[in-house]
Amino acid sequence: MRETDLLVVGAGAAGLSAASEAAKHGLAVTVLDDNLLPGGQYFRRLPTGYHHTHETVFDKERQRANALYATTGQKGITYLNDAVVWESPENGVLAFARGADSGRIRAKLTIIASGAHDRPAPFPGWTLPGVVTAGGLQNLLKGQRVIPGRRAIVAGNGPLVLLVGATLARAGAELREVVEAAPILKRLAGSIADLIAMPKIVRQAVDYRLAIMKSGARLRTGWTVIEARGADELEEVVLAPIDATGKVDRSRARAVKADLLVVGFGLMPSIELVRLLDCKLEWKPLRGGWVPVRGADFETSRPGVLAVGDGAGIGGVEMALREGKLAGVIAAERLGKLSRDQAANLKAPIQAEIAKVETFRRGLERLYAMPPAFLDLLTPETIVCRCEDVTAGELRARQDAGFGSTAALKGTTRTTMGRCQGRNCLRTLSALIAQASGQPIEQVTMPRPRLPARLVTIGDLLQEELPPIEMPKDPHLPRGERVS
Amino acid sequence: MAGSVFVETPPRDAEIAVVGGGVAGMSTALFLARAGRDVVVLERGVPWGDASGANAGTLSLQVKRTEVLDLCKLSLDVWKRFGAEMDIDVGFGQPGGLRVATTEAEVAHLREYSEEQRQGGLEFEWMEGNQLRDMAPWLSTSVRAATFCREDAYSSPLLSGGALPAAVGKAGGRIVGHAEVTDLKREDGGYRIETKRGALRVKTLVITAGPWSGQLARMLDVALPIYVDVNMLSVTEPAPKILDRVITHIGGILSLKQLANGTILIGGGWQGRGRFAGMEKFADHVRLGQNLTTAVSVVPDLAKLRLVRTWAGYEAVAPDALPAFGRLPNNDGAYIAAAARGGFTFGPAQGLLISEMILDKPPSTPIGRFDPARLLTGAHA
Numbered sequence: 001m002r003e004t005d006l007l008v009v010g011a012g013a014a015g016l017s018a019a020s021e022a023a024k025h026g027l028a029v030t031v032l033d034d035n036l037l038p039g040g041q042y043f044r045r046l047p048t049g050y051h052h053t054h055e056t057v058f059d060k061e062r063q064r065a066n067a068l069y070a071t072t073g074q075k076g077i078t079y080l081n082d083a084v085v086w087e088s089p090e091n092g093v094l095a096f097a098r099g100a101d102s103g104r105i106r107a108k109l110t111i112i113a114s115g116a117h118d119r120p121a122p123f124p125g126w127t128l129p130g131v132v133t134a135g136g137l138q139n140l141l142k143g144q145r146v147i148p149g150r151r152a153i154v155a156g157n158g159p160l161v162l163l164v165g166a167t168l169a170r171a172g173a174e175l176r177e178v179v180e181a182a183p184i185l186k187r188l189a190g191s192i193a194d195l196i197a198m199p200k201i202v203r204q205a206v207d208y209r210l211a212i213m214k215s216g217a218r219l220r221t222g223w224t225v226i227e228a229r230g231a232d233e234l235e236e237v238v239l240a241p242i243d244a245t246g247k248v249d250r251s252r253a254r255a256v257k258a259d260l261l262v263v264g265f266g267l268m269p270s271i272e273l274v275r276l277l278d279c280k281l282e283w284k285p286l287r288g289g290w291v292p293v294r295g296a297d298f299e300t301s302r303p304g305v306l307a308v309g310d311g312a313g314i315g316g317v318e319m320a321l322r323e324g325k326l327a328g329v330i331a332a333e334r335l336g337k338l339s340r341d342q343a344a345n346l347k348a349p350i351q352a353e354i355a356k357v358e359t360f361r362r363g364l365e366r367l368y369a370m371p372p373a374f375l376d377l378l379t380p381e382t383i384v385c386r387c388e389d390v391t392a393g394e395l396r397a398r399q400d401a402g403f404g405s406t407a408a409l410k411g412t413t414r415t416t417m418g419r420c421q422g423r424n425c426l427r428t429l430s431a432l433i434a435q436a437s438g439q440p441i442e443q444v445t446m447p448r449p450r451l452p453a454r455l456v457t458i459g460d461l462l463q464e465e466l467p468p469i470e471m472p473k474d475p476h477l478p479r480g481e482r483v484s
Numbered sequence: 485m486a487g488s489v490f491v492e493t494p495p496r497d498a499e500i501a502v503v504g505g506g507v508a509g510m511s512t513a514l515f516l517a518r519a520g521r522d523v524v525v526l527e528r529g530v531p532w533g534d535a536s537g538a539n540a541g542t543l544s545l546q547v548k549r550t551e552v553l554d555l556c557k558l559s560l561d562v563w564k565r566f567g568a569e570m571d572i573d574v575g576f577g578q579p580g581g582l583r584v585a586t587t588e589a590e591v592a593h594l595r596e597y598s599e600e601q602r603q604g605g606l607e608f609e610w611m612e613g614n615q616l617r618d619m620a621p622w623l624s625t626s627v628r629a630a631t632f633c634r635e636d637a638y639s640s641p642l643l644s645g646g647a648l649p650a651a652v653g654k655a656g657g658r659i660v661g662h663a664e665v666t667d668l669k670r671e672d673g674g675y676r677i678e679t680k681r682g683a684l685r686v687k688t689l690v691i692t693a694g695p696w697s698g699q700l701a702r703m704l705d706v707a708l709p710i711y712v713d714v715n716m717l718s719v720t721e722p723a724p725k726i727l728d729r730v731i732t733h734i735g736g737i738l739s740l741k742q743l744a745n746g747t748i749l750i751g752g753g754w755q756g757r758g759r760f761a762g763m764e765k766f767a768d769h770v771r772l773g774q775n776l777t778t779a780v781s782v783v784p785d786l787a788k789l790r791l792v793r794t795w796a797g798y799e800a801v802a803p804d805a806l807p808a809f810g811r812l813p814n815n816d817g818a819y820i821a822a823a824a825r826g827g828f829t830f831g832p833a834q835g836l837l838i839s840e841m842i843l844d845k846p847p848s849t850p851i852g853r854f855d856p857a858r859l860l861t862g863a864h865a
């Protein structure tokens with residue numbers, strides 16, 4: 001079994017910042033990440049050997065990006081790419097799949113920096129080819145420099161909408177519409193005092209908006225996508241305004257031709273590992289939903305396990321970088337490499353910066369807050385679970401038949417049980433249950449956490465050396481405890 | 485709720501109450517309701533919320549001990565009739581199964597074991613060499629021989645969990661969900677039942693609460709020893725056809741099958757970790773590894789697939805591992821179906837046979853040796 005002082009799961013902004021800082025103070029750090037290249041989502045990069053001609057919005061970040069990538073070669077850091085952390089066989093130990101190198105690792109302290117994934121937002125036609133998520137599109141652009149269409153519409157809610165719009169405009173797409181569901185222009189005045197805590201980001205957002213305007217695309221705020229249409233692939237997108245009560249006003253709906261629809265209704269923290277580790281969760285809708293409860297110093301309810309970055313609550317890249325760095329200092333202090341005073345001196349300026357990002361986030365959250373109207377969009381034919389092809393109609397029929405709980409709907413329809421492990425449908429399922437039962441969504445039971453945290457190749461799992469198999473004398477006889 | 489197969493609260497009086505809505509209880513209720521009896525199922529959560537919803541759905545005849553072959557055949561027949569005669573889609577399929585042997589010792593053991601089963605009425609074909617490769621080219625060359633039993637089958641815990649409760653409702657039975665039974669008392673030649681959704685009185689009581697059956701029997705002063713295994717099961721991502729038979733192993737713990745959606749279930753009864761109190765049940769890292777190792781040693785292509793999920797569930801087993809069902813000792817009008825190694829396989833037969841007892845019909849197969857009275861311990865033995 002491998003051993004390390006500090007184990008960091010995730011080589012994104014948060015994980016790499018944590019690793020770099022901790023190693024600087026003398027810790028032996030191992031970073032495990034399931035991508036081939038370091039950087040995580042925001043700092044995703046082109047594979048080696050690829051070249052591109054178009055500048056993207058992202059190229060301005062090259063300096064920070066290169067500094068982060070370089071940490072994987074920093075003294076004291078062992079970086080293992082293509083390594084999927086899939087379970088915790090015992091306290092302080094995580095198991096990972098990495099081809100012939102698969103195995104377990106024991107750490108004195110663990111930092112989970114698992115990032116986020118797109119929040120599912122089903123509406124009629126959302127599974128048509130030509131409809132992609134905002135995160136997915138950013139990945140394609142950054143990782144491959146590919147735009148999967150020509151005439152593009154971007155729709156959703158949250159800061160990624162403007163970003164994706166600007167990115168597409170600059171990358172040469174024929175951008176038609178950028179559609180933000182929250183009435184952000186009307187709300188701007190109420191948020192600006194907080195937002196200017198991060199002037200650089202505000203400037204960036206202004207740039208994004210200019211880029212969108214310059215491209216000739218129309219920016220609508222207070223509008224949403226309500227349907228994607230097409231025979232075999234996307235042909236047109238139906239947009240409609242949202243009224244003051246949060247309802248979609250279908251009477252003013254408009255159809256726009258397009259062959260690419262990018263949908264981004266926000267992100268959700270990737271919590272599968274903290275759930276497997278049995279960390280307590282709390283519901284923070286403005287941070288993406290379920291997040292691990294964290295004490296001071298980012299510790300989860302499981303001693304020795306810290307959580308930072310988007311995986312601990314959506315905070316964006318600026319938050320992830322700073323939380324990571326702070327966690328690195330915390331780790332060095334806890335493992336005896338820094339005195340209390342030394343650590344306090346290092347922490348203070350990072351904490352001050354985090355406070356600024358928090359202020360900015362508050363402004364951002366007020367700006368983008370939106371009532372969840374998407375359930376109203378579901379028709380009986382709308383697919384909720386893409387892996388198992390379960391429609392909203394089927395789920396509602398099951399609910400009407402009395403199979404109303406998470407377990408019963410899962411058990412009788414397979415929703416959440418496919419290869420996405422529920423990432424693309426659990427939130428919708430919970431929302432449907434909440435709607436039918438009148439409970440708030442956070443009171444809807446979550447399915448039990450199951451391993452693996454992410455899909456792993458069975459062959460990899462066989463690389464680990466196991467004790468010899470002990471067969472029971474008679475496999476028919478009971479092997480468990482007596483219960484009555 | 486319109487169209488619901490559930491009722492919100494139990495009636496005050498009913499003829500028969502079935503406690504526990506898994507495959508054993510729902511089958512019992514189905515046959516009683518179809519016979520026109522007034523039956524209420526009381527379920528702690530939702531039907532199929534426990535072992536019946538978590539299991540592999542393997543209905544293998546040839547893995548069964550000789551003593552239970554007839555019971556197993558009856559149950560396979562009922563599973564088949566659900567779809568064929570009663571229009572209840574339980575996802576039954578009968579591709580036949582291969583029980584494999586990988587070493588000389590296992591081959592000898594398989595010969596001996598299958599011969600004994602032949603005496604007990606099992607029909608199978610001995611397969612080796614080219615015949616085996618032709619039938620199952622996807623088997624590892626390490627498999628030296630196998631017995632092929634045409635009757636080995638499967639059914640779908642997913643489909644049956646929706647279809648059987650619906651069929652009970654359609655036949656006039658009532659199902660009360662979230663109605664955990666908290667107390668049982670004999671009263672005026674019948675039973676008084678307390679549930680979390682209200683109390684009721686019945687003439688006849690059937691306990692089909694899986695591993696919790698022992699606790700319920702104790703409320704009526706019957707001490708039955710019941711054990712729980714914590715079985716693990718894993719499922720892969722969907723794949724094009726890899727195997728098309730139900731696989732079991734004479735010398736290793738294994739069950740394998742590919743479902744209609746292309747996913748492959750890998751199990752066989754490897755033990756997870758957990759405790760019964762508090763419903764704690766987890767996969768065990770080492771034994772999962774051993775389970776997968778065994779699986780890949782028999783079907784090498786599995787190594788290429790990705791694992792989507794592993795889980796663990798309780799299976800109730802009697803000390804002698806034979807099914808325990810029939811009259812509840814010392815309690816007139818009370819019945820129990822508490823434990824059976826492979827209880828998903830046996831559930832429909834248990835339900836049919838208990839309904840026959842209640843309906844005063846001759847049993848479809850002899851059941852004397854499964855009488856729970858054989859297990860009695862303590863003061864009431």
Ligand SMILES: Cc1cc2nc3c(=O)[nH]c(=O)nc-3n(C[C@H](O)[C@H](O)[C@H](O)COP(=O)(O)OP(=O)(O)OC[C@H]3O[C@@H](n4cnc5c(N)ncnc54)[C@H](O)[C@@H]3O)c2cc1C
Nearest residue numbers: 010012013014034040041042085114115135309310317320
């Ligand atoms: C698809 C996507 C695209 C995005 N694009 C942008 C963008 O262009 N601009 C922007 O401002 N924000 C973007 N975001 C938001 C972005 O998540 C944050 O700004 C930032 O990347 C957060 O950094 P992080 O370190 O917390 O997480 P991430 O950067 O997401 O890094 C987490 C890393 O952990 C890995 N990981 C997680 N679980 C495991 C495991 N079990 N085993 C091994 N590795 C694991 C992940 O694969 C990932 O590499 C995007 C988010 C997503 C989901």
Ligand SMILES: Cc1cc2nc3c(=O)[nH]c(=O)nc-3n(C[C@H](O)[C@H](O)[C@H](O)COP(=O)(O)OP(=O)(O)OC[C@H]3O[C@@H](n4cnc5c(N)ncnc54)[C@H](O)[C@@H]3O)c2cc1C
Nearest residue numbers: 504506507508528536539540542665694797826827828829
């Ligand atoms: C992982 C796994 C794989 C398996 N694979 C197979 C297989 O391939 N083939 C096979 O034949 N068998 C298999 N089994 C065994 C099989 O699943 C069980 O034996 C069978 O489902 C038992 O059915 P049951 O109806 O007796 O009990 P259960 O399905 O356990 O149902 C009992 C019900 O009683 C309810 N209940 C409990 N207490 C109360 C109370 N106080 N009041 C009201 N209700 C109560 C419970 O909520 C539950 O719904 C497997 C088991 C597991 C766990």
